[in-house]
Amino acid sequence: FNRQPTGLTFDPNNDIVLKQGTTTQQSVSSKTLTLNIFVQGFYDESTNSMIQDTGKVFLRNTSSPYELIDSAAAVLNSAGTGVFTFSNIFNDAPYYIQFKHRNTIETWSSTAVSYTALSTINYNFSNMSTKAFGNNQIQVDASPVRFAIYSGDVNQDGTIDLTDGSQIDNDAFNFVSGYLPTDVNGDDVTDLADAVYADNNAFNFVSKITP
Numbered sequence: 001f002n003r004q005p006t007g008l009t010f011d012p013n014n015d016i017v018l019k020q021g022t023t024t025q026q027s028v029s030s031k032t033l034t035l036n037i038f039v040q041g042f043y044d045e046s047t048n049s050m051i052q053d054t055g056k057v058f059l060r061n062t063s064s065p066y067e068l069i070d071s072a073a074a075v076l077n078s079a080g081t082g083v084f085t086f087s088n089i090f091n092d093a094p095y096y097i098q099f100k101h102r103n104t105i106e107t108w109s110s111t112a113v114s115y116t117a118l119s120t121i122n123y124n125f126s127n128m129s130t131k132a133f134g135n136n137q138i139q140v141d142a143s144p145v146r147f148a149i150y151s152g153d154v155n156q157d158g159t160i161d162l163t164d165g166s167q168i169d170n171d172a173f174n175f176v177s178g179y180l181p182t183d184v185n186g187d188d189v190t191d192l193a194d195a196v197y198a199d200n201n202a203f204n205f206v207s208k209i210t211p
Contacts (some may be wrong), residue, residue, distance in 0.1 A: 026038070031089040031115050033057060033072075037125040038080040039104055041151035041197045042186040043140045049078040050148075053185035057084045058098040062112045066211060069095060080126055091115050096133075096211065097123055103181045105150040105201075106158060106208040108133040125149070134209030150206045152198035154181045158208040160201040168195045 034053045035057060042051040056073045069090055074082035081097040089095070094112035113121055129135045129147045137147040154164040171182040171190035184194035 003062045008197050029089075029118065031086045033084045033086070033113075034081065034120060034122045035074075035076075035084060035099070035125070036079070036081050036123070037076065037099070037139060037188075038146060038148035039076070039097060039101055039151060040138055040140055040148040041103070041184040041194070043080075043146070043148050045141050047085070047139060047145065048146075050076070050080055052077055053101065053186060055082060055099060055101045057102070059086060059089065059095040060098055062094045062096055062211075064211075067095060072144075080136075089115060091117065093182075098210075099125075099149065100151070100156075103151060103154050103156075105136065105153045105160065105206060106156075106210070107136055108210050110134075113197045130210075133211060136209040138204075142181075150199045150201050151184050151209075154184070154198065156181075160198055160206045162202060165195055165198045165202060168198055 019040060032126055037049050037055070039053065043052060044050065054073055054075050056071060058071045059069045061069060070086040072084040072086050073083045073144065076082040092114055094114045096112055097109035099107050109123060110131055113123055115121055125131045125137065126146050126148070129137045132149070139147055140146055140148040152160040152164050154167045168184065168190060169181045171180065172195065176182065177189045179188065180190060182190040182194060185195045
């Protein structure tokens, strides 16, 4: 519990006296975030859907240094929707959404979210590029209009560059397959198709944009 006195007053002898005997009280309770977000390399424009995969959400304070408050992992379904459950969140406190995935650029929400009396809130990254901090998304579909977070940050250093491409090339050369960071398009095989995403995004100097 987080308790705060509603009021204090001082008597003439500087003795502290409670002005009121009541205190405000907030309890931590379970909260959920229904998030809609697409992964560039996993999205198929012909079917308007994406390959399912796990992502992780970090809720952070909105003031520097943006302290981590809570985190949760969930599977994003083919519609790009995942339900994340948190246990350390208070009502009426603003939080930035920080999203991470095994081979995408770390992406933050452009605005803070907060819980009221409701235990569930929704946030949709996919309908506008401006939903991401710094507009850090790419359009992946024209009908319906959809945006996705950038794929290719294989080593998760916040920048898509030659080091990511090299890891993909090495795994492709060795015919590596399976659930790997270098599998940028989610088909369980690392090959030149994965390298295309890293190469194009590196050419465009894609990197994380944070508050």
